[in-house]
Amino acid sequence: MTAGRRIVYAGTPEFAVPALAGLIAAGRAPVAVYTQPDRPAGRGRRLAASPVKRLALEAGIPVLQPPSLRPAEAQADLAALAPDLLIVAAYGLILPPAVLSVPPLGGLNIHASLLPRWRGAAPIQRAILAGDAETGVCLMRMEPGLDTGPVFACRHLCLDSDATAASVHDRLAAMGADLLLERLDAILDGSLTPSPQPEQGVLYAHKIDKGEAWIDWSESAQAIDRRVRAFYPWPVAQTEFDGRVLRVQEARPLPGESLSPATAPGTILAARRDGVDVATGEGMLRLRVVQLPGRKPIPASAWAQGRALAGRVLGGSG
DSSP states (O other), rough: OTTTOEEEEOOOSGGGHHHHHHHHHTTOOEEEEEOOOOOTTTTTTEEOOOOOHHHHHHHHOOOOOOOOOOOOHHHHHHHTTTSSSSEEHHHHHOHHHHHTTTTTOOEEEEEEETTTTTTEEEEEHHHHHHTTTTEEEEEOOOSSTOOOOEEEEEEEEEEETTOOHHHHHHHHHHHHHHHHHHHHHHHHTOOSSBBBOSSSSOOOOOOOGGGGGGGTTTTTTHHHHHHHHHHTTTEEEEEEEEHHHHEEEEEETTTTTTOOSSOTBBBEEEETTEEEEEESSSSEEEEEEETTSSSSSHHHHHTTTTOOTTTTTTTTTO
């Protein structure tokens, strides 16, 4: 029987909410929840609770928010909870070996990629940037290495041509929650054995840097489209226009469109009802939704109204 097993849950952002909500709804609520300390947020920079903290408090689950799990005191607090299993989803703090050794069943991570591809901090964005045909979510037994542990189960998700980091994030968060609930009992009773990750195919999803959001118009329309989709809703792909930052929230490559070799990448070719067409290093990209500093996002066609854009050149690298 696994109903009496004690679970501690560790997570912070929205990605970690569906799995916690699923545990609560299934009558498997954790005995405690770990989440990162409250952070300043919004224009007033007031301290705000994480999405996981808000859900845990609503459910009456004790919340712990140590700034680190390295101190002996923080590890003693975890040991006092006597967990059988620690479930982790986008917690954001390093778990030392001493922490992973506290629960007899160790740590179980919900990871948003098809391991061993895209270990690390930004697997969703890196998969889209690379043009992967699919991604997924895995349940992995945690080890001291970065996402190196054996895998209990995975679920696949096709990446279609309009997939954004936002849409994939939400799909994988829900899929991870479903997969966790489906396999939890088998993991707790030991009937499901994890398989070691293959040694081939390892890629690391390095943390996103804001500087990566600048569009290089010499890239192909397909590559720029992937950058736009990978960086929505953060940090948002951007370029320069009239000395100001122009954010590109939605765009689409135009297949089969050929350009004169003399056309400089970044040149605005035409403003149409459904967007603004821009030359790239290979093919054309239609801007669909853009945002000027201090303004709300608007259709690119609305941005073009009243402006003589044809022949102007977008560019800038920050």
